[in-house]
Amino acid sequence: MTSFPKPTATVPDTTIYERMESKVRSYSTSMPRSFDRAKGSWMYDENGGSYLDFLSGCASLNYGHNHPVLKQALLDYIERDGVTHSLDLHTKAKAEFLETLEEVILKPRHLSYRVMFTGPTGTNAVEAALKLARKVTGRETIFSFTNGFHGMTLGALSCTGNAGKRGGAGVPLSHVSHEPFDGYHGSDVDTAEMLEKRLADPSSGLDAPAAILVETVQGEGGLNAASNEWLRSIATIAKRYGALLIVDDIQAGCGRTGRFFSFEEAGVRPDIVTMAKSLSGMGLPFALTMFRPELDQWSPGEHNGTFRGNNHAFVTATAALKHFWSDGAFEEEIQRKGEYLRTRLDRMAEEHGLTTRGRGMMRGIDLQSGEAADRVTSAAFDRGLIIETSGAHDEIVKVLAPLTITDEEFTCGLDILEDCVREALAPQFVAAAE
Ligand SMILES: Cc1ncc(COP(=O)(O)O)c(C=O)c1O
DSSP states (O other), X not given: OOOOOOOOOOOOOOHHHHHHSOTTOOHXXXXXXXXXXXXXXXXXXXXXXXXXXXXXXXXXXXXXXXXXXXXXXXXXXXXXXXXXXXXXXXXXXXXXXXXXIIIIIIGGGTOOOEEEEOSSSHHHHHHHHHHHHHHHHXXXXXXXXXXXXXXXXXXXXXXXXXXXXXXXXXXXXXXXXXXXXXXXXXXXXXXXXXXXXXXXXXXXXOOOOSEEEEOSEETTTTOEEOOHHHHHHHHHHHHHTXXXXXXXXXXXXXXXXXXXXXXXXXXXXXXXXXXXXXXXXXXXXXXXXXXXXXXXXXXXXXXXXGGGOXXXXXXXXXXXXXXXXXXXXXXXXXXXXXXXXXXXXXXXXXXXXOEEEEETTEEEEEOSSHHHHHHHHHXXXXXXXXXXXXXXXXXXXXXXXXXXXXXXXXXXXXXXXXXXXXXXXXXXXXXXXX
16 A cells, blocks of 8 residues: 655755755755655655655656666666766667667657767757758748747747747847648637648748658647647658758657657658657666668758766666566556546546646646645645646646556545645635735
């Protein structure tokens, strides 16, 4: 029997952070504890408090914390003095990763991609994708979408919608056209059709882009899930106008939406795919940009980075692919849990006249205001549930539980969430907001 989380109320001494760490930090402000250990779906603070993790390192820990199979693979590798850092040298660990990716993931999906090891963050994989698309097509503009989030470096930030994040750039963010995402103008308006119309019109002023960059489910932008039809239309438009289709699968990939790649369900075949977050399986930094072999027009070193050879991440990623993706059992498990999550969130939404968002194990509930959503996440944290918000106004409470979470843990966390939503929408709060 899993015990319910028992958090501590003790806020530890934070003077070292106030003295030394930049004010740019954010999660630590809303969750003021000193975490020390983590296992499976749980994080533990220094004072013995336990917290059920519905944030999962923002989808970087799809297989939970310190999964025993991945941890053992890493311990064995370190124990035999396996290479840790290798620039882009050939290593046994890298070869094993590539072979496993090819055999376990790409071949069964009839995908043929060349793999580029970028710097180890998602934003770096996006930068590489943008550069490659511009280089191959000779065009400058990228189409990205309203509410899209693609990272914090200048190229990726240009493709990001959020004004707060864009404001940090300090220079103009250009060469990107932010097109309306699926549903942006309501469910009756087909935004793919609108885009096609403008591209087809020689007087619309819209030049054909180098690439269309899309998230199938917008992780940071509010869990807006594109329909399969819309994604297929976008893929067709890209092809028709000589643009490359880039799917940013950094948050929605690695099983989060039910299949390994989030675009599988729609049956689209992106020209370029970016991956990071849960790719290493253990929270180790690791990112990839994959593309059709014909697009591999890079010159050696044209996009490089010191940390492209994180062999520890290769080892854990290989172990994760073998352990979770060699057959269809894990996919079935995610889809079952995703359905359970959908029914629980629908029930909460129905009780309060709200709506839900998302797909698979990447879903949330729209509290309609950032204040209400903040009341939910704060109350949840006080009860030992780590959960965060997303969306233009931080109004969506987003559930990113580990895909490996047990049914009992999942029920426990969703029970807490249900209570917190009820509390946050209690008459005194609603009256105060009016
Ligand atoms: C879809 C998407 N792309 C890119 C990024 C950037 O990844 P990173 O924070 O590792 O740079 C994120 C991060 O949340 C993301 O969700």
